[in-house]
Amino acid sequence: MTEVSMAKEDVASTGDLVVLKSVNKHFGALHVLQDIDLTIARGEVVVVIGPSGSGKSTLCRTINRLETIDSGEISIDGRPLPHEGKELARLRADVGMVFQSFNLFAHKTVLENVTLGQVKVRRKDRKQAEERARTLLDRVGVGAQADKYPAQLSGGQQQRVAIARALAMEPKVMLFDEPTSALDPEMINEVLEVMQQLARDGMTMIVVTHEMGFARSAANRVVFMADGRIIEQATPDQFFSNPRSDRAKDFLSKILHH
Amino acid sequence: MFDFLSGYDLLGAFWVTVQLTLLSAAGSLVWGTLLAGMRVGPVPLMRGFGTAYVNIVRNIPLTVIILFTSLGLNQTLGVNLGSQNFDTINFRFAVLGLIAYTSAFVCEAIRSGINTVPVGQAEAARALGLSFTQVLTLVVLPQAFRSVVGPLTNVLIALTKNTTVAAAIGVAEAAFLMKSMIENEAQLLAISAVFAFGFVCLTLPTGLILGWVGKKVAVKR
Ligand SMILES: Nc1ncnc2c1ncn2[C@@H]1O[C@H](COP(=O)(O)OP(=O)(O)O)[C@@H](O)[C@H]1O
Numbered sequence A: 001m002t003e004v005s006m007a008k009e010d011v012a013s014t015g016d017l018v019v020l021k022s023v024n025k026h027f028g029a030l031h032v033l034q035d036i037d038l039t040i041a042r043g044e045v046v047v048v049i050g051p052s053g054s055g056k057s058t059l060c061r062t063i064n065r066l067e068t069i070d071s072g073e074i075s076i077d078g079r080p081l082p083h084e085g086k087e088l089a090r091l092r093a094d095v096g097m098v099f100q101s102f103n104l105f106a107h108k109t110v111l112e113n114v115t116l117g118q119v120k121v122r123r124k125d126r127k128q129a130e131e132r133a134r135t136l137l138d139r140v141g142v143g144a145q146a147d148k149y150p151a152q153l154s155g156g157q158q159q160r161v162a163i164a165r166a167l168a169m170e171p172k173v174m175l176f177d178e179p180t181s182a183l184d185p186e187m188i189n190e191v192l193e194v195m196q197q198l199a200r201d202g203m204t205m206i207v208v209t210h211e212m213g214f215a216r217s218a219a220n221r222v223v224f225m226a227d228g229r230i231i232e233q234a235t236p237d238q239f240f241s242n243p244r245s246d247r248a249k250d251f252l253s254k255i256l257h258h
Numbered sequence B: 001m002f003d004f005l006s007g008y009d010l011l012g013a014f015w016v017t018v019q020l021t022l023l024s025a026a027g028s029l030v031w032g033t034l035l036a037g038m039r040v041g042p043v044p045l046m047r048g049f050g051t052a053y054v055n056i057v058r059n060i061p062l063t064v065i066i067l068f069t070s071l072g073l074n075q076t077l078g079v080n081l082g083s084q085n086f087d088t089i090n091f092r093f094a095v096l097g098l099i100a101y102t103s104a105f106v107c108e109a110i111r112s113g114i115n116t117v118p119v120g121q122a123e124a125a126r127a128l129g130l131s132f133t134q135v136l137t138l139v140v141l142p143q144a145f146r147s148v149v150g151p152l153t154n155v156l157i158a159l160t161k162n163t164t165v166a167a168a169i170g171v172a173e174a175a176f177l178m179k180s181m182i183e184n185e186a187q188l189l190a191i192s193a194v195f196a197f198g199f200v201c202l203t204l205p206t207g208l209i210l211g212w213v214g215k216k217v218a219v220k221r
């Protein structure tokens, strides 16, 4: 965490991209995010890990304001999150999101899924948008499926299309909320490989996942959450081989022994 | 045996029925969709309006609504919807009343369709940066419509039969003609059968065609 606070001059081009300061959120009586402080530098890959119900999804969703917060501050690329309207829509376009359940638009073809945001939000002309869509679909290995509907694809293919759909917006940061949890085991790797390539290409990524292989090979940092709090943060090696908190030790022993 | 029909413009009367149906269907599809949009939207005032509209209008008998448009708007307030011709005015008021009434049912059918669209679809659309209106018109409504072709068909069939209420304000559609035929000819059963057959000819194909369309456009998940 110490090297994150860099000289002011660097901030614009290389510094902090996503900053959360004492963020709190309740669902009724449930204090789901408790004083969350988290800073993610440009180009950094952060894996968020923790028991089910600890608030990982909620954390992701507050970053593009799919969930509002009760107190605290969130800023992206130096600008605080807008509250509503056009400003917020523009911010969301800069933050790519990949969901556990893919959420591809069921009534649109794969190609249309990847062009929709470019045309309607980025106001690109259709030809350019389709060109970019095809390039991205090729990159994630589903170029041949461009004219099919999502329901005709396997889960792994759908998730790769979802990644292409998010990338089409040229986002500054990508959020992944358990992108492989809904997949059959044999399809997990094809999605992780796409994500690893993305990390190597320098994309800033926040990834909620329990895939330790991915965390070890692609992440700069692991953030461990429990009961709405960040309990500890460390490099993947440190965290997995030598966790400091009891909660983390307990959690790791559960996911390691099966 | 059908000589009691001679001297009556049966086709002309059913043509008026068809026109009433098509114009009201188009109008209530538009207004009903807007109402549904209001009911699921983020603006409390619009949500309140949509809810109040539907709950009031669908609980008032259609006859009352049609009579209100004609007696209340036209004769009392002097609204004439851009025409001086008595028949045209009444036809337009009948369409207006039918739209006002039917759109409440269209709204509810569409809203139930919106509820069949998984929330993840709208979330993914919002996450791309689409505005509320874009999310609704590009992602949610297209899927909602596809899942409610059946319910909307029922509304359309009900509307076709409901056009007979326009006879109450003198619109010369099928039921209006039927009433005068029954008064003039001693053929109650035969006349009723002819008109019943006429309506079945309108609604049965509607149901069959839209049933086929509904299957064709259904969203696969
Ligand atoms: N929309 C919601 N309304 C009420 N409670 C919610 C909502 N979303 C999540 N929760 C609750 O908040 C807690 C954290 O949820 P979540 O962020 O999904 O955790 P995780 O992703 O770590 O499993 C859970 O107890 C969950 O039941």
Ligand SMILES: [Mg+2]
Residues within 6 Å of the ligand: A056, A057, A058, A177, A178
């Ligand atoms: Mg979750």
